[in-house]
Amino acid sequence: MMDLSEMQSGAINELMNISIGRAASSLNQLVNEEILLTAPRVLFIKRVEASKKINSLSLNGSCAVFQAFSGPFAGDALLIFPENKSVELVRAIIGEVAPLETLTELEHDALTEVANIVLNASLGSLANLLEIEISCSLPEYVKGNGESIFMLKTGSRENVGMAMFMEVDFVLKQRKINGYVVFVLDVDTTQKFLDLIDNYVSRMMM
């Protein structure tokens, strides 16, 4: 666990909650079925622990959509599902009951779009609240186990610092699917991030 003051962790929790909440409304405009996103609890952990956590999610591997972002602070944002859950989510949203056990390529795209909306909304909201500007890359679909997902994408960053790990529940009419949103921050910019958090806190106090 990273060392954050109670104030800071509290602020981040609040910020992420707001952000994910906004993501839900964007998502609902897209899909047929109403989706609720639950308020996440944010864990601050090292990247290595994050990858272990992803591993433990499913034996069969996971699917992830990944977007790199940059601005005053930089890093990678990921939305991760255990593979079978990803299938379930996409099928439920599309409304199809296909006999295939894995997602087709076009279904990857659907998952990607969903993730894109969630991540965009989260990042965008976060940027707004912190009064900064963030830009990010197009979302990309990745499949593998915890390690490979991270390493493939974030492995290039040698100096990865903190990871904000949030369990997000996608609540559909007849089921609840858990996914995970992870923001992995560069070590260099982590401090900047925390500064921005402090700014936010002081603004809120006023």
Added chain:
Amino acid sequence: MKIKLARQLFDASDFGIILLTPEAKIALWNDWMARASGVAGKDALGRSLEEVFPGAVSSRIKRAISNALDQGMPSLLSRNLKKNPLPLYRIASKKGETTFMEQQITVKPLPSEDGRRHGLIQITDITLAVRRELDLKLHARTTEAIVEGYRLSEQRTHAIVDNALDAIITFDEDGVIVTFNPAAERAFGFKAERIIGKNIETLLQWEPESHAPGDVTPGGRWLRLAEGREVRECAGHRRNGDVFSMELSVGLMEVDGHRMFIAMARDISRRKQAEKRIQYLAHYDTLTGMPNRALLQERLSQAVIQAKRTGGLFGLMMLDLDNFKEVNDTLGHQVGDLLLVESAKRISAVVRESDTLARQGGDEFIVLLTNLADRDGVSTVAKSIVKTMDKPFVLQDCEVKSSVSIGVTIFPNDGEDTGQLLKNADLALYRAKAKGRNTFQLYVPEMDAKVQAHKTMEQELRQALETGRLALHYQPLVNANNGVISGVEALVRWNHVRRGNIVAREFIPFIARTELMAPLGEWVIRQACAQARLWRDAGLPPVPVSVNLTSGELCRKNLAGGVAGALHDAGLEESALRLEFGEDAFFLAVERNPKALAELREMGVGLSIDNFGAGASTLDYLRGHPVDQIKIDPSYLKKVGDTVRGAALFAAMVELGHSLGSTIDVEGVETFQQFEFVLRNNVEEMQGFYLSHPVTPDAMTDMLRLGKPLATMDVTRLFRG
């Protein structure tokens, strides 16, 4: 140069490129876009996407564009989620055919130096990928359906075998049972796990019609049965030891190179029971349980064949219950049925096991006595039947008296074929009835003519009654004091088609005991009443009309009622009618139906004993049942002329009658001497040919007008009064 190269790259690309200004206006529109949208670059530049495709740009695309330009967030628009991409078309290989293009759209922000953003829209044609995916999914679904179908057909096969009504058992060449379905479990009483591995021959046994060398081995036997493709009956053995009938068919199959047999067997014991029942119903009377007409006919034919062969004797009896109709009418059909059932029981008890008692129908039974030693045997049996039937029955708490009449015939004496025998028995039965019932009669060849004649007469008389060939003639009774007509006697005349006029005496006795008597008697009474009415209406002297009754009529239970009804319908007082009957009839009536006599007397109807002194009278009876009038039998008058004794006897009769409280009428006055004699005696009335023959109603009318019979007109001076 750079720009030109860039331009070339741009237009050479295999996907759509749109560059938007920070104001969301189109800055670049590559050739691909032009081809796919049908909108040339020059027409698109400077406009917004909405202007190029009016109404066709979804909010989703709009949002993605604003996200990029305003927020700097890129978007991926997939095909499988909300599908309303841009209106773009592929150019198909076939001329003129355009297919809609499936698209994947990405929208990226491009930051510029001044902090504002351009938007880069890239569009990829994923139609083929979509088609592949659909094929893939369809294939997957088809496979799934096939697998499901297979699974279902497996289940279906199982369902068929498991739910079959027939026992299905598979076994190998040695007869060892391999499978045993639920129906087999039920039929044989063995659970599958207990019988699998045991031999089929413990359950089923069948006999081949002929033997072949292959029959030595069980496999050989079963193979023959299977190849024969027949269904045959076999014996099934249940676990509890019961043996039952089964219908069996055997099929052959090859499984992994081995021969297997599949037996389908159906428990037909129920069907057999049903067949038995049908046979029973076809041959047995349901009410009494006795053989019916059909079965009797079979047995009779058999008996003839048998007796012809052995040269033996057998007897045939035709019986019928004497008063069945009456019982049915007065006590109801239930009691009638009970009477039949009980009668059948009684008669069965009296005949031998080897004899057949059959119900012919209605109240008629037939007894076939085979293995007859001699003729007497038949009579003995007939006698005992009559005796047993003479005892009263108690049916539904009513005491019912019945009796039986039997006609008996013997093979080969009386006939050699079934038709002849039945006819003879019938004639003998008729004779038994004519004799007074409650008796049996052996067939006598002479019977033929006589009985046939009687039967014919009965038929003819019935017709005559219906066609009005019967009439009443009337003979006057004359007052012995003053010569006035004091009564009339009605006598039936039959105007026979061929034989002319037949008097009552010549036919009434023969049909007195038949069923015809009742309607005839009723007709006579009503006719007489009607005539009396006519005479009264004409203002003629209201003299009583006498009607003759047979003993049968006098013993009828509802006689009084019938008489009352006839009187009422004619509007006559009771004393207008007088009922005449012989001494024998009187005797029987007192014995069997005393109530009727009392009732009639109470009613006020006149009662008269006819032919008094000719039969057996019991003075006791007369004292107990006094009558109004006694008619002295003509024989007494005849005897008068011969001896003194005759006259004395006559006087004594008159005295007797008077002492009993009755008036006297003398019948048979035929000569002047008789007429004078009667006048000298103290009698009230007389009748006879001397005074008047029986005449037609019209002639009687005339006589009544005159008040005296014509014959006495010149002898009135002889009358005292």
